[in-house]
Amino acid sequence: MIPAVTPLSPVAIALNRFGLGVRAEEDLPGDARRWLLEQFDSFDTRPAAFAALADAGAIVQHYRVLQRKLRQAAHAKIDDESAELKAARQAFSQATQALYRDAVQARAQSALATSAPFVERMVHFWSNHFCVSADSPEIAAYAGAFERDAIRPHVLGRFSDMLLAAEQHPAMLTYLNQITSVGPDSVEAARAQQRQPGRRLGLNENLGRQIMELHTLGVRSGYSQDDVTEFARALTGWNVDGLGGGHAQEGDADRFAFRPSQHEPGMRTIMHRTYGQDGEAQAGTVLLDFARSPHTATDIATKLARHFAGDTPPPRLVARLAAAFSGTGGHLPSLYRTLILSPEPWAPRPLKFKTPWEWTISTLRGLGQKDPGHLQVARVQAQLGQPVWKPGSPAGWDDVAASWAAPDALLRRVEFAQRLAATYGDRIDARTAGTRILPASLSIATAEQVRRSESPTSALALLLVSPDFLRR
Amino acid sequence: MPARRQFLSIAAVGAGAFWVSPQMALANVATERRFVFVIQRGAADGLDIVRPYGDPAYAALRGALADKPGDAIRLDGLFALHPSLVEFGRMCRKREALFVHAVASPYRDRSHFDGQNVLETGGLHPYQVSDGWLNRLATLLPKTRDEAIAIADTVPLALRGRAPVTSYAPSGLPLASDDLMTRVATLYDADPQLHPLWSEAVQATTLAGHGSTRQDPASLGGLAASFLVQENGPRIAMVETGGWDTHVAQASRLAAALKALDTMMAALRDGLGPVWMQTTVLVATEFGRTAAVNGTGGTDHGTGTVAMLAGGAVCGGRVIADWPGLGAGQLYENRDLRPTASLDALIAGVAAESLGLDPGRVARTLFAAAAPGRPITGLVRA
Secondary structure, eight states: OOOOOOOOOHHHHIIIIISSOOOTTSOOOSSHHHHHHHGGGTOOSSOHHHHTSOOHHHHHHHHHHHHHHHHHHHHHTOHHHHHHHHHHHHHHHHHHHHHHHHHHHHHHHHHHHOSOHHHHHHHHHHHHHTOOOOOSHHHHHHHHHHIIIIIGGGTTSBHHHHHHHHHTSHHHHHHTTGGGOOOTTSHHHHHHHHHSTTOOOOOOOHHHHHIIIIISSOTTSSOOHHHHHHHHHHHTTEEETTOSSGGGGGSOTTSEEEOGGGSOOSOEEETTEEEOOOTHHHHHHHHHHHHHOHHHHHHHHHHHHHHHHOSSOOHHHHHHHHHHHHHTTSBHHHHHHHHHTSSGGGOSSOOOBOOHHHHHHHHHHHTTOSSOTTOOHHHHHHHTTOOTTOOSSTTOOOOSHHHHOOHHHHHHHHHHHHHHHHHHTTTOOHHHHHHHHSTTTOOHHHHHHHHHOSSHHHHHHHHHTSHHHHBO | OHHHHHHHHHHHHHHOTTOOOHHHHHHTOOOOOEEEEEEETTOOOHHHHEEOTTSTTHHHHHGGGSOOTTTSEEOSSSOEEOTTOHHHHHHHHTTOEEEEEEEEOSOOSOOHHHHHHHHHHOOSSTTSOOSOHHHHHHHTSOGGGOOEEEESSSOOGGGOSSSOEEEOOOOOSOOOOHHHHHHHHHHHTTOTTHHHHHHHHHHHHHHHTTOOOOOSHHHHHHHHHHHHTSTTSOSEEEEEEOOOOOSSOHHHHHHHHHHHHHHHHHHHHHHHGGGGGGEEEEEEESOOBBSSOOTTSSOOBOSOEEEEEESTTBOOSEEEOOOOOSSTTTSBTTTBOOOOEEHHHHHHHHHHHHHTOOHHHHHHHHOTTTOOOSOOOSSBOO
16 A cells, blocks of 8 residues: 655755755755755865865875785794784774774765755765775775865866776775786886796786776676776876885875886777877876766766666666766766756655665754764764775665665664664654655655654654655 | 563564464475575685696696695595685585586676676576576475575675565664554555565564674674574575675685685584584675786686585585686686586576475576576485
8 A cells, every 4th residue: 555645845855865855954945956056156175074084195004014014024933023013003903993984974074064965965976986995994094085085076077087086096096906906018027027036917907897897888888808908908007106115105195106117018909999108198098088988978877867866767867967978078067957957856756765874864964963973973874784985895885775775774774763863852843853854745644653652752763764754 | 682572573463464473384384494595796716715726727827826735625636625614624524515616607797796696686697687586486485485584784686576585684773662663663564665674674683582793704604593493484595795806815815705604604504403404505606717816916807616515415525517627728718717517507406406396497487587408406415
C-alpha cells in the first residue's frame, strides 16, 4: 500500500535535493531556482577550518623517512634502534589519524556553515568522482588537503583544470601508485640496473587505467589494454616533490614534481593519436584530449543526472547535460545552470535515498548546528557505514539507493537519531521543526506519528528517520 | 538484553509475515546444508596464492615474488600454497579444502568494477543482469529457507534481488529504545521500500543476540558462524573481503590479506562445530593479475586466477587444473594466466551439490545469460 504522498514544494526540492537540507533558523528562499544560481557568487573556496589543517606533506614525509630507517634497522638487525623507530612511527601514524579527523571536522563544518550548500554538495560530488581512499596513513593525511586544494578551487571552474589538479595532487599520485612507476627505458631504470644488476624498475599502470576508466572516458568506451599501457608510459615522471629517496626527501611533499629521469623516452600512441615527446606535457596533453572526449561528457552527465534526478537517470537530461558539457568546453557553472533549469530534477516526489553523509549533514543542519561541536563526525560516519574519504576503492561511493537502503544501515540511523534527539529533544519541538525542514511537503503520516509520540525526544528522533527525511 | 529481545519478537509478530516461528521452521526443513560465498574484491593474485612452482617459466616471471624452497606449503609436484594459508593447508591435508586453478568468469577486460559486476550478477557482460546469482540461488530453496545474510553494512550485489535478504555488521552505537523502535515500525509499515528493510534489520538483531561488536577477521568468522548454526537461521551467507589489489609491495600486502582470510575461515569452521560437516565455503575473486611482476614489486590487473573451496563436505585435498602453462605463447594476451575453467560452471556445480539441488537447474537459474556449459561437479559429497 502506498501512503498518501504530499508533493514536494520547489523550495523543499531546492533545499533538500540540491542543497544540504534546511538550517533551522534561516529564512526560506523565495525563488528556488534563483536561490541556487546565486550561490555561485557566495561560495567560500577555502574556509578557515580547511585552511587551518596541519601540513599533510610534512607528516607524510616524516612518516616515510621513519619507515625507511625502520627497514634499514631491521635489515641490519639493530633491535634497540628498531624499537625506538617503531615508537616514532606509531606517533606519526597517530598524527595522520588526527589530521584525518580534523579534516573530516573541517568538511562537516563547511557543509554546516555554508551559505552555498548546492556548491558545497558539488564539492562532495567531485571529491567522490576523483576519489582517493584514505586506507593508508599517507592517504589519511592527504585526503583533506586533496579536497581543499584539488577540488574546491575548481568546483566553479573548468573540468579540465580540476582533472589536472586532481591527477597531479600528491594524494592521487600516492594513492594510485604513480610515484613508484618508472619508465623501463628511462635514465633512472638504467642507473638502477647498473648499480644492482637484475634490479628492474618499471611501470605501474594503476593511475593510467583509473584516469581512463573512472575519471574521464569511462569503462567500455573503446580503449584497449595497449592504450592503458601507453598512457602509463606517458605518465612516468609524474611524481611528488618531497617523496622518494636521496635529495627528493628534502623537497615539498605537498607539491607535484616532474622527474625527467623517470620519464619513458619516445612518442606515445593512445586511441589512434600520437603524442610527441614533451616530457611532463606529454601526459598533460593526453588528459586534455580525454577531457574533451564525448565519452567523458556522457560519463559526467550520467553521474550528475543520477545524483539529482534519480538512480535511473532520464536519458533526455543526460543528453542535455552532455551537450552543455561539450558545448562549453567543460565549464562547470554552465553545466550546473543547465541542470537547475531542466525539468527532470524538479519532480515533486523524492528521487533519492540519502547517503549516510547527506543524512547526517541534513540532520545537523535541521537541528540548527553551525558546526559539529564535540560530535566526532569521522566516527559517526564510520558507524553509519560511510566513513568519509574511505570508500575502499578508487570508484568512490555508489550513488544508488540499493547501496544505502539496507537493513543494518537503517537500524544504525535510528540508533544515531535517538542519540542526537537525547541532546536536542528538550530544545527543539519536532512538530514545528517538521514543517520547517520539509517546507510544505511533510507527509500526513509522519506529522501524525510525530504528534502522537510520547516524549519530545522520541518525536524528534522519529522525524529524523521518517521516510520523508531519509529521502531527498 | 532480555527486554529488547522480548520487544523484538512482539514487534516482529505485529509487523507482518517475516517472522517464522522455530517450530514451523523445523517442520519444513528441507536442507541442513549451508553455503557461504566469500568474495575477494580487488582481483586476488591466484599465481601467488596457489603457486605453480613446478612450471618452468614460473621463477623468471615472478622475480622477487617467486616461491623459495621451504617457503610455501607443497600441495603436489606442480603447486604450493602461500605460506600465510596455514589453516587452508591443514584443511587440505584433512581433505576438506581444494583449489581450482586457471579459472575465470566470462569477463575478459580488466576493470575491477565491471569484473565484480559480472562475477556477482552471473551475466555475460557487465550490467546485463540486475540481480545477483546468490539471491537467485536462495529462491531455489524451500520457502522457509529462502533467507540469506550478508555479513556487511549493506547488501552486496550478489545477494540483491527478489528473495528477502538481511545484512548485519557489528555497530558501536547504543541500542534504540523500544518505544522508538515500535514507532519506527509503524511509520515504515506503509512504505514499500523501508518496511521489508526494517523487518529484516529487526530480525537480524534478534538472531545476533548479544552479538560481537568487533570487526577483526576472527570475530567476523565467528559472527557468520553464529548466524549459520541457528536452526531457524539463514542457510546462505556472503562475506566481503578486500585488500587484494596489490599493485605495489605485494609480498607483504598479500601475506596480510591471506592471513586475515585464513583466520576468518578458521573462526568460521570452529564456530560452526558439527555444522561444518554440512557446510561449503567458496572463495572467489573477479579476475587474476599479470603473470609477470610489475615495476613496483606488485602485479597489475590480469585474467585467470584461483578459486578455493573449503568445508566438511568438500571432496578436498587436491588442486584441480587443466594447467595452461606460463611459457611464451601460453599466456593470455601475452601477459595473464590463460583461463581453462569457467568460474560460473564451478559456482553452479558447487552451489548445487552443497545444497542438494539439481546442477542443471542451478546453472540455468544462476547463469542463464552467460551459459557456462556443464556445471563442474564431484567436488562436494551428497
